[in-house]
Amino acid sequence: MASKELLVVSGVQPTGPMHIGNWAGSLRNWIDLQDKHPERCLFFIADYHSMTIEYDPKEKQSQILDLAATVLALGLDPKKSTLFVQSDVPEATELCWIFNTVTPIAEMERMTQYKDKAARHAKNINMGLLDYPVLQAADILLYGGNAVPVGQDQVQHVETTRVIARSFNKRFGAFFPEPKALLTDTPKVMSLTEPTKKMSKSHGEKSCLLLDDEPETVLKKMKAVPTEPTGVVTEDALETEAFAGVKLLLDLIELCEGKAARKAALAESPVKYGDLKKRAAEAVAGRFADYRAKKKELLKNPDRIRMVLASGGAKARAHAKQTMQAVLKVTGLR
Ligand code: ADP
Ligand code: TRP
Numbered sequence: 554m555a556s557k558e559l560l561v562v563s564g565v566q567p568t569g570p571m572h573i574g575n576w577a578g579s580l581r582n583w584i585d586l587q588d589k590h591p592e593r594c595l596f597f598i599a600d601y602h603s604m605t606i607e608y609d610p611k612e613k614q615s616q617i618l619d620l621a622a623t624v625l626a627l628g629l630d631p632k633k634s635t636l637f638v639q640s641d642v643p644e645a646t647e648l649c650w651i652f653n654t655v656t657p658i659a660e661m662e663r664m665t666q667y668k669d670k671a672a673r674h675a676k677n678i679n680m681g682l683l684d685y686p687v688l689q690a691a692d693i694l695l696y697g698g699n700a701v702p703v704g705q706d707q708v709q710h711v712e713t714t715r716v717i718a719r720s721f722n723k724r725f726g727a728f729f730p731e732p733k734a735l736l737t738d739t740p741k742v743m744s745l746t747e748p749t750k751k752m753s754k755s756h757g758e759k760s761c762l763l764l765d766d767e768p769e770t771v772l773k774k775m776k777a778v779p780t781e782p783t784g785v786v787t788e789d790a791l792e793t794e795a796f797a798g799v800k801l802l803l804d805l806i807e808l809c810e811g812k813a814a815r816k817a818a819l820a821e822s823p824v825k826y827g828d829l830k831k832r833a834a835e836a837v838a839g840r841f842a843d844y845r846a847k848k849k850e851l852l853k854n855p856d857r858i859r860m861v862l863a864s865g866g867a868k869a870r871a872h873a874k875q876t877m878q879a880v881l882k883v884t885g886l887r
Pocket of ligand 1: 743
């Protein structure tokens with residue numbers, strides 16, 4: 554099962570529109586990796602994972618479709634990558650069960666994201682929330698994945714995948730690889746409203762720049778980024794809490810237009826923050842203009858998107874079935 558060749562696996566939950574943090578930390582890496590390693594990438598929409606928090610069943614299918622349109626509009630090419638919906642491969646839950654039997658509960662209880670979510674959803678601390686990283690390990694190892702593009706906050710889960718692979722291999726013999734997380738150079742984009750915290754949909758829409766936001770919305774949100782009174786921006790100052798919002802504006806410019814644009818934005822001193830916010834808004838809105846148009850086009854034909862997902866699902870499932878046959882054998886169930 555273990556292979557030296559890179560096999561990329563990643564997923565994202567259909568819990569609402571993607572923000573620029575999701576893109577910067579994970580999705581843009583999906584596209585880079587598929588171009589560098591065509592036919593070695595599997596990407597999926599983690600609908601099983603998304604059931605661990607409260608949701609409206611009537612909305613799930615449109616969230617899945619919207620997310621598929623997002624990744625396709627960002628450049629995911631079904632000829633190079635396998636794109637599918639997690640629940641089209643129910644073997645993931647079967648492998649999750651087997652992994653449950655080799656996973657110490659203590660390992661799960663110390664997960665930062667579990668503790669966070671348990672605190673935020675105190676009325677719904679379900680088993681799925683605790684088991685979430687075990688299912689994630691199954692998602693990755695079902696395909697022999699050894700490279701997992703994710704943002705900073707998912708690194709702990711990828712490390713747990715390694716622990717689970719090791720534990721399985723120790724019990725049943727060398728079988729699974731120990732995958733590594735692949736980070737971009739911006740693994741943690743900060744929140745617009747509280748720039749010392751990570752941008753996250755769980756902190757509310759105002760704190761996130763959505764990839765789908767129209768230019769007016771981007772500008773409006775950018776105006777809310779907190780700045781400081783002096784306008785005197787130095788590299789040292791940018792490391793301080795008071796300048797966290799200013800740093801975010803500059804990071805967004807660099808992310809969308811490159812290092813030279815960031816430098817140009819600092820040409821005048823003191824920096825006029827109103828202008829800097831306009832520059833940042835232009836950079837972001839400009840970077841995603843083509844994406845927005847493409848996504849609207851794609852959504853005109855949802856059946857085509859569903860076909861891409863169905864064919865990706867069939868391919869992924871064939872691979873998963875092979876792995877499960879071997880897993881059942883080494884575990885003594887066949
Ligand atoms: P959210 O925190 O908004 O709910 P998710 O947990 O659904 O986002 O994350 C989806 C992917 O995007 C994961 O790989 C995650 O690590 C990455 N990601 C999420 N927020 C950020 C961020 N602010 N900066 C960089 N990457 C992020
Ligand atoms: N937990 C990931 C997130 O919230 C989504 C995910 C599920 C995932 N399974 C995965 C990511 C396997 C990478 C690999 O973003």
